[in-house]
């Protein structure tokens with residue numbers, strides 16, 4: 001039986017950081033948009049959930065055999081109607097045995113990479129170009145947003161350090177540019193209509209309303225956003241690793 005560690009390509013003695021890095025690399029490879037399949041994507045996700053929950057190897061074998069997921073009750077529980085849409089198997093998928101629902105996926109890219117390579121936010125091949133170069137997982141990758149999570153919270157759960165300050169929609173430190181997909185914000189008192197029209201959204205109060213998103217983070221260089229930023233140290237809940 002293949003273990004959860006085998007699926008991530010690591011040993012059982014791997015430390016937390018190694019597990020996270022392996023997961024981030026494998027989940028990207030396994031994503032259907034990157035040459036993988038939904039079955040493989042879910043297999044990798046299930047392996048990571050298993051390792052981080054420290055469940056028994058027997059439990060993982062049972063979950064794998066039955067196609068269940070440790071988080072499935074959360075994703076499909078009594079609040080399912082209020083959760084964002086999730087991706088599911090399409091009829092064209094060859095992996096017909098895999099019926100598990102997964103949360104919205106976010107493919108992210110650091111704006112600094114655009115600067116470095118001279119790419120434009122409006123380039124329709126932006127993420128294809130990012131795939132073609134060797135970027136580390138802090139700058140380009142994929143994560144899953146769980147029900148009731150904001151995009152920023154999901155990014156942080158994956159160990160990413162994205163800029164933020166207030167975490168409540170009162171600044172623009174956490175702004176991201178939505179390249180593909182849609183995001184709903186609980187409120188907006190700060191972004192101008194022009195910014196909204198450009199696809200700018202606040203990741204701290206934004207949740208995906210499509211099954212897949214492509215976002216560029218770290219976009220303070222875009223016109224008007226720097227003026228809306230606040231010093232992170234004004235907020236007592238701010239993490240010390242905030243790059244603001």
Ligand code: FES
Pocket residue numbers: 163164165166167168169170171172173174175202203204205
């Ligand atoms: S961190 Fe201030 S609006 Fe998101």
